[in-house]
Amino acid sequence: MDPQSFIRLSIGSLGLRMPVTSSKTVQGTVHATSASCLCEFRLRGFPIQTTQVPLISSPEINPDSQSNLTIFYLEESDVKALMTPGCFQGPDAYLEIVVYMGRKGSHCGVTSRKHQIGNFRVLVGPEWGEGKAVLLHNGWINLGKHKLGKPGLELHLKVKLDPDPRYVFHFEDETGLSPQIVQLKGAIKQPIFSCKFIRDRRASQTDQMGNYWQNENEADQEAERRERKGWKVMIHDLSGSAVAAAFMATPFVPATGFDRVAKSNPGAWLIVRPDPVGPAESWLPWGRLEAWREIGHRDFVCLRLHLLPEGQEAGVLVSDVMISADKGGEFFIDMNRQTPVGAPVPSPQNIGDDLAAALSGPIDGGFVMNCRVQGEGKGSKPLVQLAVKHVTCVEDAAIFMALAAAVDLSIQACKPFRRKAKKLTRQSS
Numbered sequence: 141m142d143p144q145s146f147i148r149l150s151i152g153s154l155g156l157r158m159p160v161t162s163s164k165t166v167q168g169t170v171h172a173t174s175a176s177c178l179c180e181f182r183l184r185g186f187p188i189q190t191t192q193v194p195l196i197s198s199p200e201i202n203p204d205s206q207s208n209l210t211i212f213y214l215e216e217s218d219v220k221a222l223m224t225p226g227c228f229q230g231p232d233a234y235l236e237i238v239v240y241m242g243r244k245g246s247h248c249g250v251t252s253r254k255h256q257i258g259n260f261r262v263l264v265g266p267e268w269g270e271g272k273a274v275l276l277h278n279g280w281i282n283l284g285k286h287k288l289g290k291p292g293l294e295l296h297l298k299v300k301l302d303p304d305p306r307y308v309f310h311f312e313d314e315t316g317l318s319p320q321i322v323q324l325k326g327a328i329k330q331p332i333f334s335c336k337f338i339r340d341r342r343a344s345q346t347d348q349m350g351n352y353w354q355n356e357n358e359a360d361q362e363a364e365r366r367e368r369k370g371w372k373v374m375i376h377d378l379s380g381s382a383v384a385a386a387f388m389a390t391p392f393v394p395a396t397g398f399d400r401v402a403k404s405n406p407g408a409w410l411i412v413r414p415d416p417v418g419p420a421e422s423w424l425p426w427g428r429l430e431a432w433r434e435i436g437h438r439d440f441v442c443l444r445l446h447l448l449p450e451g452q453e454a455g456v457l458v459s460d461v462m463i464s465a466d467k468g469g470e471f472f473i474d475m476n477r478q479t480p481v482g483a484p485v486p487s488p489q490n491i492g493d494d495l496a497a498a499l500s501g502p503i504d505g506g507f508v509m510n511c512r513v514q515g516e517g518k519g520s521k522p523l524v525q526l527a528v529k530h531v532t533c534v535e536d537a538a539i540f541m542a543l544a545a546a547v548d549l550s551i552q553a554c555k556p557f558r559r560k561a562k563k564l565t566r567q568s569s
Contacts, residue, residue, distance in 0.1 A: 141332070141537070142325045143305035143528045145271055147219060148507070149212040150476070151181055151237065153298035155196040155203035157280065178254065181210050182236040185221060193239065196296070203296050209476050213304065213507070214268075222264045233264040239283060239295055258283025258292075262299055274301040304507060307531060309524040309541065311335060315373070315548045319521070321541055332534070333375050333383070333541055337549075340370035368392040368407070368553045373545040375538045384538035385412050385423065386546040392431070392553040399558045403442065406432040407553055409546040413539055426539055428455055431550035439465040441554045443547060445473065458508075463551065468515040471547045473508035511544040516555050522548045 156177050177193040191208045212235075214222075222233040242254030260281050267274045276299040283293045309332065313319035321333040369391035375384040392407030394400055401407050408430045412423035425448040434440045440462040446455025463469035507527050514520035524544045531537050 141307055141323055141531075141534070144308050144325060145216045146304040146306050146525075147214040147268065147271075148302045148304040149183070149214060149235070150209060150300050150302070151211075151235075151297060152209040153203045153278070153296060154179060154191070154193045154208040155201075155296040156193050156239070157196040157294040157296065176242065177257075178240045178242075179208075179210075180238040180240070181212075182238065183212055183222075184233050185218060186212055193295070211474075211476050211507075219269050223266075223269060235262040235264070235299065236260070237262075237295070237297065239293075258295065260295065260297075268301060271303050272301075273303065275299075276301060305528045306507075307526045307528060307537060309333075309526070309537070309544075311522045311524075311544070311548075313521060314519050315522065315545045316552075321375075331378065333377060333538060335541065335545055336374040336376060337545075338372040338374065340372070371549060371553070373542055373549070375541045375545070377534065377538070382421070383414065383535050384426075384542040386410070386429075386542040387412065388553075389428070390430075392550075394557045399556045400433045400435065401431070401554050403432045403434070406430040406442075406444075407550070409550070411539065411543050411546065413535065424450065427543065429543065429546050429550070431554055433465065433554040433556075434462070441465050441551050443471055443550060445543070463513065464515060465551065465554070466515045468513050468518065468520065468551070470510050470512050471544075472510035474506070474510070475508070476506055509540050509543075511540075511547050513544075513548045513551060516551050520548050520551065 177195065179191055179193050181189045181191075189210050189212075191210050193208065194203065196203065225231065236259060238259045239257050240254040241257050260283075262276050267276075278298045278300075280294045280296050283295055308324040310322055310324055310329075311319045312322060315335060316337050318334070318336045320331055321335055322329040323332045369388055371388040373386040374382050377383050386409045388407065389410040390406070390408035392401050393405065395402035395405055408428055410425060411427040411429060413426050415422040415424045418424075427448055428446045430444045430446075432442050434442055441464075443459070443461050443463065444457065445459040446457050448455050458475075459471070459473045461469075461471050463471060506529075508530050509524065509526045511525075512523045522544045524540060526537060526540055
């Protein structure tokens with residue numbers, strides 16, 4: 141398998157230091173003890189990211205190198221666009237760090253009454269396209285002089301580029317139509333896996349997804365209004381051997397008094413891999429994916445993944461993501477991008493150990509995978525990216541394909557039950 145080039149741009153080790161002469165007032169209006177600081181990170185072509193910045197009281201203290209880490213992931217085409225003169229209505233592209241200060245509040249720790257106290261720019265240069273680790277900045281910078289002419293605030297940050305190669309896979313059709321899965325390398329498509337969807341109507345009978353949506357009788361239609369169960373996805377390699385699977389372990393059923401799957405009783409998938417020492421068609425658990433629907437100003441499908449390392453009864457929470465039910469979105473496992481909600485999270489090293497146990501290979505933290513899916517009823521064809529360092533063999537990649545298929549099907553499984561099921565016009569082969 142040939143990887144594609146990606147770059148990881150990280151900004152961390154953040155801290156704001158106030159000289160003694162200016163510790164009582166900042167810009168003459170905000171008292172340091174009641175102030176909170178916010179950084180905005182702006183890179184052309186990417187959404188603005190924000191994070192809080194701790195105040196450093198002692199000049200001898202340097203911030204932790206892993207604190208307040210902000211990450212941008214750039215594909216090769218992103219780097220080329222940034223390096224193209226005039227591509228973004230300016231002579232030079234740059235990463236801009238803008239620092240704000242205001243009184244402590246509920247919005248990212250800073251109230252809406254905030255004011256800018258300084259900014260810092262890192263120009264995009266040729267080194268961005270060389271595919272090597274580069275330290276762009278590490279240390280303190282002065283954000284300008286105090287209004288009385290004395291030294292002003294200082295910002296500490298570390299900006300670094302690291303190569304982050306990935307394998308990219310694409311489901312060539314909707315998951316429910318049992319598509320082929322190809323690996324993408326530029327314009328080249330290489331078949332790697334096939335995806336087989338099956339739904340158990342009864343213990344002795346299975347049915348293809350293409351037939352499932354077109355229920356044959358009223359009894360099936362009524363059952364569909366009450367629950368969605370028995371869905372399976374099998375991932376086969378090019379020889380036809382099953383190398384991973386996802387089984388619907390907990391039915392997707394509406395909560396009492398509602399027409400949707402609720403957090404109090406989520407549906408769940410069991411992601412499994414073949415047991416290398418067990419009998420034929422025996423499986424080992426790898427992960428458990430829970431899904432439910434949240435209703436608000438916008439509807440979201442919530443997805444929560446626990447790894448199930450061998451020998452551990454309790455799962456390890458590694459992803460907690462919300463995807464727009466209408467527009468779709470991205471499911472991801474990335475230790476540097478989020479802190480899953482609702483459960484204690486182990487350190488990246490411990491997560492790496494558990495990933496290693498689940499994948500039987502050397503693993504560390506950072507980006508693991510992402511999967512982009514469409515909203516309900518929009519003919520989703522998942523696009524999956526996997527970090528090269530987390531894939532030691534083709535079978536490892538197959539596990540993530542089963543997970544991606546379960547993520548995609550969860551969007552449909554969490555659709556409100558009062559709506560009619562989507563009808564497909566053709567059947568899977």
